[in-house]
Amino acid sequence: VGGMFYFLFRRPGEMHLSYRGAFQLIVPIVFVYVGWKWLSSEGPGIEDTPVDFKCQELEEAITKARETLPWFIEEVDKNIDGAFVKFSLETPNGATEHIWAYVHSIRNGLFNVSLANDPFDKDQESQGRRDVPIGEVEDWQIMYPDNRIKGAYSLIALFEHFESKGKRLSRKMQKQKAQLIDAGSG
Secondary structure, eight states: OHHHHHHHHSOOTTOOOSOOSHHHHHHHHHHHHHHHHHHHOOOOOGGGSOTTOOOHHHHHHHHHHHHTHHHHHHHHHTTOSSEEEEEEEEOTTSOEEEEEEEEEEEETTEEEEEESSOOSSTTSOOSSEEEEEGGGEEEEEEEOTTSOEEEOHHHHHHHHHHHHTTOOOOHHHHHHHHHEEOGGGO
């Protein structure tokens, strides 16, 4: 960029430009902007994995989450803020999505929740509250005010799977992984 400005306004005698104008200024600025966006991008997050993703680590994560669900229910009974559950959601187009929902309360074996993220299926209603039976919960997490996350076994499993396959975690994934704490440390 510095060289561009130097040669635009103070050129050596043998260097002659046949065209002066906005084009000579705008194109390098666009290249710098695109390059900066590329360099500063954190990359995709772990939530950007395919919807129907299956692996052994995820099956084990569901088992671990269900084993520790009583502790989570105790925390929800204490009206803790930042409680979420993950469950499978059948969409109008016949797809099954595994989606996070914010927990408002628990009563009679049902979590009263609101979806925390939009379903991929745009025909699926994402507003309003719904009840999710305890038996349908696949995972749980508690997000603390300092952004640490307790639980989230499915996310931990996805990180383990990515790393076991030799895939490099993006900067965004590394930040997400650093937020996770051991759910058993009560």
